[in-house]
Amino acid sequence: MARKKKDGVEGAPAEKKQRWYHNIRDAYRLTRRANPRIPWILLGVFVLVLGLALVVGFLWGHPWYMAFFGVLLGLVLDMVILARQTQKAGYAQIEGQPGAVGAALGTIRRGWTVEEQPVAINPRTQDLVFRLVGRPGIVLISEGPPHRAQRLLEDERKRVAWVAPNVPVHLIQSGREEGQVPLPQIVSRVQKLKGRLTTAEVAQVNKRLQALGGARMPIPKGVDPMRVRPDRKGMRGR
Structure with a gap:
């Protein structure tokens, strides 16, 4: 007699959860493909921090205590460096592909309502606008x-001004040409904008914009720069 699994499906294999060290492993692999020097960078930072900690420890008279502290600090700094390099590698992987801005906006902090699909699209050139x-x-x-x-x-600014005439509208172009904002800087540029509306006003604006609808042509989802594992289904769909 087959055993029942926790999810209630008899005989079905239980889905394994992604362990934290698996995430680190995947991040390292992704980053190494984009930057082959990352192993030496991480090793160099760790050795440097540990060496400085030992020097301070011998001068202070507590080498073992400082060695332990140096190991912890070295690992923390390596994780910070790896996280930033992984984010950079993720942006490099999706930049220039349709929907890259939408993938980047998925990492924005709370306080924003982001349309998952583009609100305007040029079917001939595949130019997109996200809101x-x-x-x-x-x-x-x-x-x-x-x-x-x-x-x-x-054209999209005129559309939103029709339903929200007194609301500030900010226009940003993503790209590498003059006057445009590179994809890795899009989220930081948005977060630097000064607040002018109250929370209640933001909710009201969102309700008005829902009446506009938008371009519902599906586009492939790109890699989330803040995560390690790419959306392989989206990549195969391109």
Whole structure:
């Protein structure tokens, strides 16, 4: 007689949870593919921190205590470096692909309502516009060359101004050309905008914008730069 699993499905294998050290392993592998020097960087930082801690420990008269402290500090700094390098590698992997801005906006902090799908799209050129709403107002972010993206942004700005005429609208172009904001800097640029609306006003603006609808053409999801594992289904769909 087959055993019943915890999920109630008889004979079905239980799904294993991702362990924390598996996440670190995946982050290291992803980062190493983008930056082969990362092993030496992490090792160098760890050795340097441990060496400095031992020097201080011998001068202070407590070498073992400082050695333990140096190991912990070295590991913490390595984790910080690895996290930043993994984020950088994630951005590099999705930059230039349709929907990259949407994937990046998925990492934004609380206080923002982000549309998962683009609100405007040029079917011929595949230029996109994404929208999010927060206390600074409405933010429209484009993907595409400046000469095409600006027109798409302006058309969308007129649409949102029709239902929210007194709400600030910020236009941002994502890209590497002059006047554009590189993908890794998009989230920080949005978070630097000053708040002008109250929480109640933000909720009201969101309700009004729902009446506009948007471009519902599905696009592949990219890699979340703050996570290790890529969306393989989305990558296969491209």
